Amino acid sequence: MKQFIFLVVLCLSAIAAESQSSSPPVRTIRRILNRNTVDTIQVNSLLNLSRYYIFKAGEQIHDLDTALLMIQQSRTLSQSLSYHKGMANADFCSYLAWLEKGDHRQAILYAQRAIDRFTRYGYWQLLGALYLEMTRLYTLDLDELPDKIDCYQKALLSFERAGDKARQMDMYKELADHHQVQENYVQALAELQSALTISRQIGRTDLERIYDLMGFVSTKLGDYKEGLTYGLLAVKLAEERKDSTIQLCTIYNRLGLTYYALGQFKQANNYYRKALRxxxxxxxxxxxxxxxxxxxxxxxxxxxxxxxxxFLKSQIEQYPPITAESKLIVAPLFLDIYAELNQVKLAHSYCDQVLDLLAKKGDGSVGRAPIYESAIRFLITSKQFTRAHYYLQLNAMQCRENGSIKDLSRNHLLWFKLDSSQANYQAAIQHFQRYEALQDSLLNATKSQQIAQLEIQYETQKKDQNIKLKQQAIQLLTKQSQLQQNQLQQANTIRNGIIAGTILLILLLGLGFNRYQLKQHSNQLLEVKQIEINRKNHDLERIVQEKDNLLIDKEQLLTDKDHLLEEREWMLKEMHHRVKNNLQIITSLLHSQGSFLKDKEALSAIRESQNRVHAMALIHQKLYQTDRLSSIPMVSYVQEIVDYLINSFNRVDTVRKQITVAPIDLDVTYAVPLGLILNEAVTNSLKYAFPDGRVGTLWVDLMGDKNNTYRLVIGDDGVGFPADLNPSRSRTLGMSLIRGLSEQIEGVLDISQQKGVRISLTFVEEKNARVPA
Structure with missing residues (x-):
């Protein structure tokens, strides 16, 4: 008792300075401590006051010391009262105080004591709150993240045992958020589905964070439709609730990331800007x-x-990066931009800065691979092959440790480029094959994730259905109770009915006996007829059985036919895929060979060969990416060839394109020659029609009529052919190819020039014929 009075004096002295501005709870606790009665109310008041000093804004060391003194006295009083909950809470508050002091060893010691007491006496709600506070012990670094997730999982289990649905929903959200940081997107989506189910059960309407995370995770899984749906739903709910917190910034940013992944850059930029504001x-x-x-x-x-x-410079002037983490956001961007602008000196400086930051910060965290990729690309471009090889090895090791197949595949692609630049073609092909294998495994992993996602949705729907069934069972039991009462009321009516029925039954039996004698005679006649009917039925059944057997044989033959057709279709797609991959390897080898050539004519020939191979590779890419194995959609094919050639000759800013292509699907035997003719004609225009960076227009038209007659027109408003050149007699490879390919598809070729060059090809597609090779 004397110790308690002494502590009360100390506590009142500690809060005397707060007396003029103390909050109502503090004044209430002060009145309680003034009482002479020692009970659990005194214990809880001391603990509440200690929490006030622990979480006090701008607390000092002496505040935490005062809190520890109060906690110790509450522990002593709890022991004297055998108040187990008070002792457990005293350990909990000790953990919080030592955590605020920065002494993690002491904090963990008291946390373990609190866990033992909470578990022993079944204080599950408090145990869940303790595990939630213990997540503050760990960061999001790769080595600490599993421990942080483990604390959230234990908190979830505790809240489940306490029956606290609202905290369960919060824990599922936190687990999903941390699993997506781990790139465990399937697990995160399952947890978000659980959070959504619980929120519906308890009638929660603040679901924008759940929808935001579901959209972000769906996008990461490659399900852009679901990602966009949930992202827009999160924006709708947040705007309806007039959310003005920083959470709205996150929602806008993640929706922008989804639009970026979909290639809708205007919408992505719009939401990025909203988030930035x-x-x-x-x-x-x-x-x-x-x-x-x-x-x-x-x-x-x-x-x-x-x-x-x-834009980047304007932003960092107002918000300069100070920490190493923020510098790792900005420095790789400067590296990529200066590399794109071919400002090698500045790019080299930022490359060194990025690699230095990675070395100091640690390269084991999730998300470092894209930063390494920027540095390695520049090192390869600037021919720093030794350094590039070192960082490729380092990045590959980190990708394997992190389990990131996508990043590892991109690393092999960069290795392929490095080996190609060094003319180490055997190693280059090996790395490219590894890249292809990892890409295929990524495709299979994505399919597996989508299957897992469907399983999660099925389980969620199953849980909802079980809840509905339970509700229906309750309603059914209520109805059964009412039915029993009705049955009791009807019992008397039934008894009276039985008496009346007995009398009627006697009368009916007499009548029935008379009818029985009449039917006996009729039955004898019917039996004779039935024998004849049975014989005919047996014959009919035999005929029907034979017919059924024939139908079964027919269905089996049709099934075998469908199976063979599916195998043929798969083999054709696989063939086109492999042909496209081989053509890409040829293109890459030509590109690598070109980087060692000095002769301009040789370089031009290499580039033209690359373009021709690319035009043929596009055909095979279109064939295995669509369900049509013999026809090519010409709209996208023509567009991609022209875009590729303009980009290849770096004429995006000087040559304007005008492409008008009807929605035509041509047989591959026509599409290949047309693609090569288009390649040669456009290449000729880009090389010679606009000399010295002259601005001009390039147009391509492809139209057809109902008679399968098509007309391809390629023209420009450039300088035209030299005066001494006759196109019809030119023996250049390009013109020879155009004439030869035109004859191959039996087309009428016309080459003229008036304000530029105009090449017109008219041909007829014969649907059931093959163009000669």
Missing amino acids: IARQFHETPYVLALTSNIAKLLLHQHKPQQALR
């Missing part, structure tokens, strides 16, 4: 730099490096 309102530098990175990457992807550079 919110981040700037809250002066959150990490958010601002992350969104600046996304917008700059978008501009760089659209081949706008100067605009990306101006």
Whole structure:
């Protein structure tokens, strides 16, 4: 008792300085401590007051010491009262105080004591709260993240035993958020489905964070439709609730990432900008730099490096990166931009800065692979092959440790480029084959993830159905009770009915006996007829059985036919896939060979060969990517060839394209010659029609009529042919190819020039005929 009075004096002295501005709870606790009665109320008051000092804004060391003193006295009083909950809570508060002091060893010691007491006496709600606080012991670094997730899982189990649905929903959300950081997207989606199910059970409406995470995780799984649906739903709910927190910034940013993955850059930029405005309102530098990175990457992807550079500089002037983590966001962007602008010196400086930051920060964290890729690409381009080889090995090792197949596949592709640049073609092919194998495994993994996602949806629907069945069972039991009462009421009516029925039964028996004698005679006649009917039925059954056997044989033959057709279709697709891959390897080898040639004519020949191979590779790519194995959609095919050639000759800013192609699907035997003719004609225009960077227009028209007659027109408004050149007698490889391919498809070729060059080819597609090779 004396110790308690002494502590009360100390506690009142400690809060005397707070007396003028203390909050109502503190004043209430002060009145309780003034009482002379020693009971559990005194214990809980001391613990509540200790929490006040632990979580006090701007607490000092002496505040935490005061809190520890109060906790110790509450523990002593709890022991004297045999108050187990008070002793357990005292250990919990000790953990919080030592954690605030920064002494993790002491904090973990008291946390374990609290866990033992909470578990022994079944205080599951408090145990869940303790595990939730213990997540503060760990960071999101790769080596600490599993421990943090383990604490959330134990908190979830505790809240389940306590029956706290709201906290269970929160734990599922936290687990999903941390599993997506681990790139365990299937597990994260399962947890989000559980959180959504619980939220519906308890009537929660603040679901925007759940929908936001579901959209983000679905996008990571490659399910962009679901990602967009959930992302837009999260935005809708947040805007309807007039959310003004930093969470809205995250929702906008993740929806922008989904649009970026879909290639809808305008919408992506719109949501990135919305998120950036919110981040700037809250002066959150990490958010601002992350969104600046996304917008700059978008501009760089659209081949706008100067605009990306101006935007990046304008943002970091206002929000300069200070920490190593924030510098790792900005420095790789500068490296990519200056490399794109061919400012090698500046790019080299940022490359060294990026690699230095990675060495100091540690290269084992998730998400480092894209940073290494930027540095390695530059090292290969700037012919720093030894350094590139070192960092390729380092990145491959980290990708294997992190289990990132996607990053490892891209690393092999970079290794392929390095070996190709060094003319080490055997190693280059091996790395490219590894890249292809990993890409195929990624495709299979994506399918497995989608199957797992469907299984999760099925299990969720099954749980919902079970809940509905239970509700229906309750309703059924209620109805059965009412039915029993009705049955009791009807019992008397039934008894009276039985008496009346007995009398009627006697009368009916007499009548029935008379009818029985009459039927006996009729039955004898019917039996004779039935024998004849049975004989005919037997014959009919035999005929029907024979017919059924014939139908079964027919169905089996049809099944075998369908199976063979499916195998043929699969083999054709696989053949086109492999042909396309081989043509890509040829293109890469030509590109690598070209990097060692100095002669301009040889370089031009190599480039033209690359373009011809690319035109044929596109055919095979179209064939295995669609369900049509013998026809090519000419709209996308023509568009991709022209875009590829303009980009290849770096004439995006000087040559404007006008492409008009009817929605035509041509047989592959026509599409291949047309693709090569288009390649030669466009290549000729880009090389000679607009000399010295002259601006001009290139147009391509492909039209047809109902008689399967088609007309391909390729023209430009360039300088035209030289005066001494006759196109019809030219023996150049390009013109020879155009004339030869035109004859191959029996087309009428016309070459003229008036304000440029105009090449017209008219041909007829014979649906059931094969163009001669």
